[in-house]
Amino acid sequence: MTNVGHRLTPIERKEIISRAASGESLTAIGLHFGVTRQAVRAVLRANGVAGRRTGKLTDAQRNEVVSRFVGGASLSRIAAEFGVTAPSVRGLLLRRGVEIQSVSHGLRHDAFDSFEPDTCYWLGFLFADGCVSYRAGHLPQISVGLAARDREHLVALRNYLGCQNSISPTSPTHGSCQFSVRSQRLADRLIELGRYQQTLDERLVASRDFWRGVVDGDGSLGIYQRPAPSTASLAQLRVVGRRHLLESFVAFLECEGIVGLSVRPHQSIFSVGTTCGPAERIAKLLYEDAGTALARKAEIAARMITRQCGRA
Missing domain, CATH: 3.10.28.10 (Homing endonucleases)
Structure with a gap:
């Protein structure tokens, strides 16, 4: 095991918080990242996240959990109300013999098989x-x-x-x-x-839809006011993440004629970004006539595209 401060990157800390919120035990999380249970708990406390609670409900509360579920409340809502995790609520209900209909009914297990x-x-x-x-x-x-x-x-x-x-x-x-x-x-x-590997499938690297998803997930788009006394505004695009992912993004942009970007260290992760015309060209490449997109980023991208078209 290793000390959390010397090993975990911001991305790993983010994943720790997500895993804990979804109900994974602190021990399992620690084993995955090669740190102690105490180190995982320290990350959660530093981010204001309560650790997983087990065995904290009284008999009366357990009865109320069963009653609330039978009455139609969801596992996640009950867990939030009682300060425990959804998996612990599920376990209690199963031990009490309560039938739980699978919420994953209809889940498309082949949803990622194509490259649509x-x-x-x-x-x-x-x-x-x-x-x-x-x-x-x-x-x-x-x-x-x-x-x-x-x-x-x-x-x-x-x-x-x-x-x-x-x-x-x-x-x-x-x-x-x-x-x-x-x-x-x-x-x-x-x-x-390639989610956790050093290389990505080439079909993803060539997809503007894939990169729009990356920007929606861990990127930022904006139009900012330049420092006074200037009255002009500045378009900006920035993405953070693992080095190999961002290097593939730069390679994709170069194939589309957008050159000059580089991957730079940013604390313990990496970033790539640009401003003005190049940022607007990337927004146009990724978001123009796009299908699925995060609404608030698509709205900013539309404004960036309008600026770019206005200068064309």
Whole structure:
């Protein structure tokens, strides 16, 4: 085991928070990242996230949990109300003999098998903002968390996957909501295409939909006022992530005639970004006449495209 401060990157800390929110045990998370349970707990505390609670409910509360579920409340809502995890609520209900209908009914386990535009988009989004986690005795879990303002994007992902898995209520501590599914085939496909490897499938590298998903997941678009006394504004695009992912993004842009960008260290991760005309050209390349996109970033991209077209 190793000390958390010397090993974990910001991306890994983000994944730790996501895994803990989805119900994975601190021990399993620590084993995955090669750190101690205490180190995982320290990351959660530093980010205002409560650790997983077990065995905290009284007999009266357990009875109330059963009553609330039979009355129609979802696992995630009950978990939020009682300060425990959804998996612990599920375990209690199963021990009480309560039948739980699978919310994954209809889940498209082949959803990532093709390279259609929507498929590539969601792959890019999950490569940037999602994680695949493993826990003994359970199917692999694909999970993603977004700020409350982007909750509808999780609804869109859920609709694409064809299931009815719940989206958690907004956390009062870090303001995000979580969505996850369990599927061996979906997890294997993400790994196979390069989610945690040093190379990406070439079909993804060549897809503007994939890169729009990456930008929606871990990028930023903006039009900012230049410092005074200038009255002009400045378009900007920036993406953060792992080096190999961003190097592939730069290679994609070069194939599209957008050159001069480089991957730079940013704290313990990497970033690539640009401003003005190049940023507007990238926005046009990724978002113009696009299908699926995060609404608020698509709106900014549209403004950037208008600026670019106005100077053409």
